[in-house]
Amino acid sequence: MILPALMVAMMLSSGVVRAEDDDARGPVTNLPIPRYVSMKASEANIRRGPGLTHRIDWVFQHRGMPLRITAEFSNWRRVEDQDGVGGWIHYSLLSGTRTVRVLEPLATMYSSASDSVRANAQIEGGAIARLMECEPEWCRISADGYRGWVRKDVIWGVAADEIRE
Template structure:
């Protein structure tokens, strides 16, 4: 997105285009920050800092749970869950396989990305689904043997402006 800066030269028809804000990149992986991943392990210690010497604040115990990476330090990633709770987790416990958490109860999975398309299933709030393609307002999901399209607004683990092919 470009911003247009108007100056006194506007009367002369002059507009100066400023470059879009640079996307923040992780210092270790050079991947975008923040970004979404999933929990690879069935248990993951969440620490106060990026090392084994830091205290464990809690343990994530839900395999495939989507998490948002907000920082990197060596082999450690600072993550947040849906509620914003987080800390530092070793990178080996995380996966690039994308999942989402259903936030809307009885979220319909539709045959096509269209509100009028037939529903193939209804997902309860709290269900974790595998994320496929995403369009502006819809994402393709797989959960419990069912596949379909769901409105992005009912999901956590995918950015509102994210497009996936």
């Protein structure tokens, strides 16, 4: 049985990369850390450490929920939600499909990346939408059959400086 302190020491010496590192890349995937993903499963145990023997601290229960990966270890990813709640999750429960969560009580979707054009729809706070593309201050999203542009500061699940085509 590996003691938790020993496991942490092994993780630190074996290349776990933390989100605080500049231009960090995951030691397992070589993908950027931090990065955003979504939950593939409708329910996922979030554990205190990377392994089935670690205690379950949280159960995330929403397919498509956006998550930020902050570290990697073997087949495990350290994730957090928009509130900073998180822990370790098995990589098979995650998807590369990008989603975002609406932060404001009611966000307006526009027909183009400007608030001076016609509004397409309004989307409720907490709603999850698929991320399509992003410009410096705007992102195009899709939710419930509606597509439109929202200001980047009204959604969570995309980096402030992220551009997507």
